[in-house]
Structures are given as structure tokens and as C-alpha cells.
Amino acid sequence: MASLKDLRNRIASVKATQKITKAMQMVAAAKLRRAQTAAEAARPYAKRMEAVLGNIASAVSGGPDAPLLLTGTGKDNVHLLLVLTAERGLCGAFNSSIVRLARDRANALIGQGKTVKIFCVGRKGYEPLRRQFEKQIVEFVELRANKGVTFADAQAIAEKVTGMFQAGEFDVATLFFSRFQSVISQTPTAQQIIPATFPATAVVAEGAAATYEYEPDENEILADLLPRNLAVQVFTALLENGASEQGARMSAMDNATRNAGDMIKKQTLIYNRTRQAQITKELIEIISGAEAL
Amino acid sequence: MANFPFELVSPEKLVYAGAVSEVVVPGAEGEFGVLAGHAPFVSVLKPGVLTIKGEGKVQKLFVRGGFAEANPQGLTVLAETAVPLADLSGGKLAQMIKDAQEDVEDARDDATRLKRQTVLDALKTTAAAIEADGRAAH
Known part of the structure; x- marks a missing residue:
């Protein structure tokens, strides 16, 4: 099970990739217009x-x-x-x-x-x-x-x-x-x-x-x-x-951007679940500790 | 005077399209003027000045490499290079002449040298034509 920090890093890196593919797509669109006119x-x-x-x-x-x-x-x-x-x-x-x-x-x-x-x-x-x-x-x-x-x-x-x-x-x-x-x-x-x-x-x-x-x-x-x-x-x-x-x-870059978007969504879901699970776990620990007294 | 459709096309774009009354083309075997109703005719171009007369305006362009085709539908000139003389200010043309001069010197065999010499001569002629043109204008 990946730790929260790992997940955060992974999301950040996919986001960075998405920014790059998005930029490449826009550059290609501009160049395409020029190439088409030529x-x-x-x-x-x-x-x-x-x-x-x-x-x-x-x-x-x-x-x-x-x-x-x-x-x-x-x-x-x-x-x-x-x-x-x-x-x-x-x-x-x-x-x-x-x-x-x-x-x-x-x-x-x-x-x-x-x-x-x-x-x-x-x-x-x-x-x-x-x-x-x-x-x-x-x-x-x-x-x-x-x-x-x-x-x-x-x-x-x-x-x-x-x-x-x-x-x-x-x-x-x-x-x-x-x-x-x-x-x-x-x-x-x-x-x-x-x-x-x-x-x-x-x-x-x-x-x-x-x-x-x-x-x-x-x-x-x-x-x-x-x-x-x-x-x-x-x-x-x-x-x-x-x-x-x-x-x-x-x-190709449009596809890549969309894929990155999907991946970010999935990873964020996993991240949130893990975070909640951790909080629940900590609460259970505190409560069971208090009951034991 | 009757007008006829004329097109000047270079590989990169359509340079000129419109109705004109007369076009003087630098053909490989001498300059020739085309008026409306010219007989079907195909000629190779030599580097030189192409003059377009139409609608009271006279336009001069430097053309190189290509051919002219006259048919009942009009005249089409296909040129690899087509630059308005106005854009060939002294410095740019001088640069082209210098490049051509270097090409001649770099030529490895006589055939190539001869070919490049022709280009150089044409450039020099163009320069002279522009100069004469400039004097006439002032």
C-alpha cells in the first residue's frame, strides 16, 4: 500500500505531464494551421x-x-x-x-x-x-x-x-x-x-x-x-x-491529456480513500485506548 | 485595350491573380509581350524582370526558374522565385549577386559553372534594369 506522500507525488507528476501534453497540443494546433495554409x-x-x-x-x-x-x-x-x-x-x-x-x-x-x-x-x-x-x-x-x-x-x-x-x-x-x-x-x-x-x-x-x-x-x-x-x-x-x-x-496529445485527466481522477480517489482510512484507523486507536483505561 | 486573366504562381503562394492588359515575360529565347487573345504558347523563363501592365498600373517583378503558358483562357506564369522589384532594395540584390558569384566560383564542372554564370548574368541585368527604372522614376 502506497503511503499518502507517494500518492501525492504521483498525482503531482501526472499533473505536470498533463500540462506538457496540453501545451504540446496547443502548439501543434497553431502549427497545423500554418502548415495547412502553406x-x-x-x-x-x-x-x-x-x-x-x-x-x-x-x-x-x-x-x-x-x-x-x-x-x-x-x-x-x-x-x-x-x-x-x-x-x-x-x-x-x-x-x-x-x-x-x-x-x-x-x-x-x-x-x-x-x-x-x-x-x-x-x-x-x-x-x-x-x-x-x-x-x-x-x-x-x-x-x-x-x-x-x-x-x-x-x-x-x-x-x-x-x-x-x-x-x-x-x-x-x-x-x-x-x-x-x-x-x-x-x-x-x-x-x-x-x-x-x-x-x-x-x-x-x-x-x-x-x-x-x-x-x-x-x-x-x-x-x-x-x-x-x-x-x-x-x-x-x-x-x-x-x-x-x-x-x-x-x-495524440489530446488523447494524452485526456488520459492524464482520467489518471488524476483515479489517483485522487485512491488518495482520499487512503487518507480517510488512516483517519478512521487513528480514531479507532484513540477510542480503544480510552476504553482500555 | 482588352484585358485578360493573368496568374503568377510561385511554389509557396499565388503571387498575382487578376485581369491585366499586357504582360512582358522574360522568355528563354527572348522577352515577349502577351496581349489578350495570344496564341497557345509555352515558353521556359530565363531569370529576369516580368512586367505586368493593367488597370493603369505597372508592376515589375523579378522572376527566376519556371515557365509561362498562354492559352485562350489567359496567361499563367509559374516561377520558382517571384519577388517584386520594390522589395529588392540595393542591399538584397547585391547580396544575391554576391551569392551567385560565389556559386560560380564553387562550381565543380564546366556545365554547372555555365549554368550558374547565366544566373549571375541575369541578376546583374536585373540590377541594371532596376537602376535604369529608378532613374526613370526620379
């Missing part, structure tokens, strides 16, 4: 980029000198998995669900006899993946020093990926991140980025591909735009991830 602000750019690229791509794709970034190397022996996670934990299953998706994919690919290379962005993806895929991890980028994600960060990552692709280090690249649906729901997603894929709707909606004039010609524009598009895709994914992370953290 993600929304980036949307028009990505959308226009996709539409124009889809247009040009449909015009050149059959051509023999179409850029490799669009058509791929024609093989799929070496896969690059680009895993985007957060730099911090305490955000529920956010990191682990991305890691699980990437790990399952990696295992499936290895099972098919393919070579897998992993490019980690974010410490929380690198650490768990390193345990199993130490040799496969070819790159690891930390974004810790940065407060928000900037386009330059995405560009640096995209440049590395393009460089590796041009050096023939892989055939297919897939991006793993968490798509932001709502505060309580984020879906881990795998998106193929090399060879580039375009949703069919983007191509159909504009329709008038043939009437466009290009300056310089289509292939040069594509060669310029595809690496940019890669950067945009990474940027969008990073922003989605940022919003998802804060959303996941917010709901």
Missing part, C-alpha cells in the same frame, strides 16, 4: 505544373528522344524508396505508419528479387529503417535545422534524386509520405515519381495539346520542367507531411 498555397502551382506537363508529355511521349525522367529506363530492377517522415516523435502513429508502408514495399520488392535503395528524409524514418535496411540506405537528409519547409529544401532533395537517376543508380523512384485528410485522419501514401506519372484527367481537361507552340521545343522544355516537377512533387509531399504530422500530434 499546403493550400502550394496547390495552384502544383496543379498548373501538372496540367502543362501532362499536355507536353502527351505530345511527346511516343518520341524516341523523350527524356528518361518521363519514360523511365525501361527496366525496373533497382527501386529507390524516398521516405519522408518527421524529425520529432510524439505524434501518434504518424511516423510508424509511413515506415511500415515503406518497409512492406521494400520487403515485397526484395522478395521479387529487385534491388532496393532507400533515401530517408527525417530522423524518425531513418532510425527505424536503419535497423532492418542498414545497407540499403543510400542517403539521409535531416530537416531539423529548418523551421518551416521551403522550396529550396525540396529542390535540394530533388536534385540529389535526379543526380542519382542520371548516374543510373536506380530505375524507379517512389515517394512515401502521409497525405493530409483531416486532423484525425492522415493516409500514408506511396507515389511513383520516376518515371513521371500524370493523372489522366490533367491531360484530357486541356485537350488542345496539339495547338500549342513551344519555345524552345517540347523536349527541351520537358528536360527543364521534369526536374522542376520532381522538386514540386517533393515539396508538396513535404508540406502534406508537415500538416499531417501536426494533425497527428494534435490528436
